Amino acid sequence: MTSLRVDDFDFALPPELIAQQPPGQRGQSRMLHMNRVTGAMQDATFADLASHLRPGDLLVLNDSRVIPARLYARRTTVRERQQSTAVIEVLLTEPVGENTWRALVKPGKKVAVGERLVFPAADGAIALSAEVLDRGEFGERLLRFDPVDDFFAALDRIGHMPLPPYIRRNDASEDRERYQTVFSRERGSVAAPTAGLHFTPQVLDTLTAMGIEIARVTLHVGLGTFAPLRVEHVADVKLHRERYTISAETADAVHRALVERRRIVAVGTTVVRTLESAAARGIIERHSGETEIFISPGYQFRVVTALLTNFHLPKSSLLMLVSAFAGRENVLAAYRHAVEEKYRFFSYGDCMFIA
Numbered sequence: 001m002t003s004l005r006v007d008d009f010d011f012a013l014p015p016e017l018i019a020q021q022p023p024g025q026r027g028q029s030r031m032l033h034m035n036r037v038t039g040a041m042q043d044a045t046f047a048d049l050a051s052h053l054r055p056g057d058l059l060v061l062n063d064s065r066v067i068p069a070r071l072y073a074r075r076t077t078v079r080e081r082q083q084s085t086a087v088i089e090v091l092l093t094e095p096v097g098e099n100t101w102r103a104l105v106k107p108g109k110k111v112a113v114g115e116r117l118v119f120p121a122a123d124g125a126i127a128l129s130a131e132v133l134d135r136g137e138f139g140e141r142l143l144r145f146d147p148v149d150d151f152f153a154a155l156d157r158i159g160h161m162p163l164p165p166y167i168r169r170n171d172a173s174e175d176r177e178r179y180q181t182v183f184s185r186e187r188g189s190v191a192a193p194t195a196g197l198h199f200t201p202q203v204l205d206t207l208t209a210m211g212i213e214i215a216r217v218t219l220h221v222g223l224g225t226f227a228p229l230r231v232e233h234v235a236d237v238k239l240h241r242e243r244y245t246i247s248a249e250t251a252d253a254v255h256r257a258l259v260e261r262r263r264i265v266a267v268g269t270t271v272v273r274t275l276e277s278a279a280a281r282g283i284i285e286r287h288s289g290e291t292e293i294f295i296s297p298g299y300q301f302r303v304v305t306a307l308l309t310n311f312h313l314p315k316s317s318l319l320m321l322v323s324a325f326a327g328r329e330n331v332l333a334a335y336r337h338a339v340e341e342k343y344r345f346f347s348y349g350d351c352m353f354i355a
Contacts, residue, residue, distance in 0.1 A: 004233070004234040005232055005233055006231065006315050008328070009315050009320055009323065009328070010314045011314050011339070012339065013339060017344060018167075018344075019344040020168065022197070026200050027199065027200045029349070029351055030044070030350040031044045032337070032338055032343065032352045032353070033352075034326060035354075036330070036354050036355060041333075041337055043341060044353075049207075049353065050207060053207065053210070054212075056212075056260075056262045057264075058215060058257040058263065060214075060215050060217060061267045062193040062216070062267065062274070063183050063185050063218055064184060064219055064220050065186055065189065066162065066179060066190065066192050067188065067190065068160055069092040069093070069155070069162045070089065070160040070171070071090040071128075071155075071158060071159055072087050072088070072089060072119070072158075072160075073089075073117040073130075074118055075111065075117060076117070088110065088117060089105065090103050090104070090105050090143070092143075092190060093140065094223060100142065101143050102136065102142060103140060103141050108139055108141075113134060113141075114131070116129060116132070117129065117130050117132065119158055121158050128154050129145070131143070138223070152187065163179065164191060164347055166313075167347065167348070179192050179347070180192065180197075183196065184196075188243070190222060190223075192221070193219070193268045195268030195269075195308050198308075213253060213257070215254065217245065217271055217275070218245040218274075219274045222240060229315060234296050234297075237296070237320075239294050239317060243288070244273075244289060244290070244291055245287075246286060251278075258303065263305045263306050263355070266304045266306070267308050268308065269307075269309055269312075269321050272304050272321060272325070275304055276293060276304065277289070277293045280293065284303070294317060295320070295325075296317075297320070305355070307322070307352075308353050310345075310350070311346060311350065311351075311352065319331070322352075
């Protein structure tokens with residue numbers, strides 16, 4: 001059998017269908033329902049989600065919270081500690097130790113190992129400063145920040161929400177709320193688990209009242225979200241590690257649902273990756289770890305039996321994951337339908353429910 005190529009997951013997307021703003025109100029998105037076996041499709045809205053769920057379903061959310069990870073720095077000279085006038089964009093991607101973070105920097109060629117960066121606040125005062133310790137294999141930098149009383153408070157003061165590059169505008173004040181799920185609590189992501197953006201507290205209360213069980217995992221979205229696939233063949237894809245945690249309560253809920261043969265509904269690909277990574281250990285139990293699991297057609301799912309997900313980028317690992325769940329031809333046909341019907345794509349866009 002011929003191996004799949006990354007190009008086999010391409011599709012034509014008019015730029016005007018890439019959502020640049022969230023819907024007027026949270027939860028107003030459209031939703032395409034697809035049968036994962038037959039590929040049959042039905043146009044719906046997210047408000048219809050409850051009608052596609054049933055009592056006893058286990059709905060699993062990712063409660064990771066997005067940090068304002070996009071910062072703007074200035075370089076300082078080694079001898080004089082004078083600030084340069086050039087602005088350096090820094091995107092924090094992952095903590096790797098006390099006061100130390102991996103980060104993408106732009107323009108990267110101007111930032112050398114050994115340099116220092118300062119991060120001014122709006123009033124000109126220096127809120128943070130860091131030394132460039134190393135350069136990674138993917139071009140990222142390792143930054144060690146000088147200690148401050150509350151690093152995350154400093155991020156809240158000077159940081160910007162890390163909207164993805166296909167949203168071609170600067171972040172706005174409303175993004176602090178709208179690029180965050182209503183159930184987020186564990187800070188650490190540099191991109192939102194976007195399938196969760198559709199939910200409101202009222203929707204969650206309605207589902208609970210219907211007899212739908214709700215559990216939470218934490219997977220912090222990191223560099224893998226921003227790194228394009230640079231290989232030709234799917235078999236050669238390797239993803240960056242991302243940190244996750246499964247609580248004892250969630251592990252027990254998943255185990256009971258599996259034993260009782262109830263549906264386990266993943267809200268987003270991050271939940272799929274977390275649960276399937278945990279299952280690969282042999283038993284789902286309370287633990288924290290890192291995953292670089294790559295799910296593509298041919299993968300045998302151990303846990304997830306239904307999926308709510310946004311529409312993903314062409315030739316992306318997330319599109320491959322969805323194709324593994326529902327079949328490549330089915331998924332690409334659904335994407336063509338979504339384009340024809342002018343669904344909104346990507347982070348602030350519409351969603352699919354696949355079961």
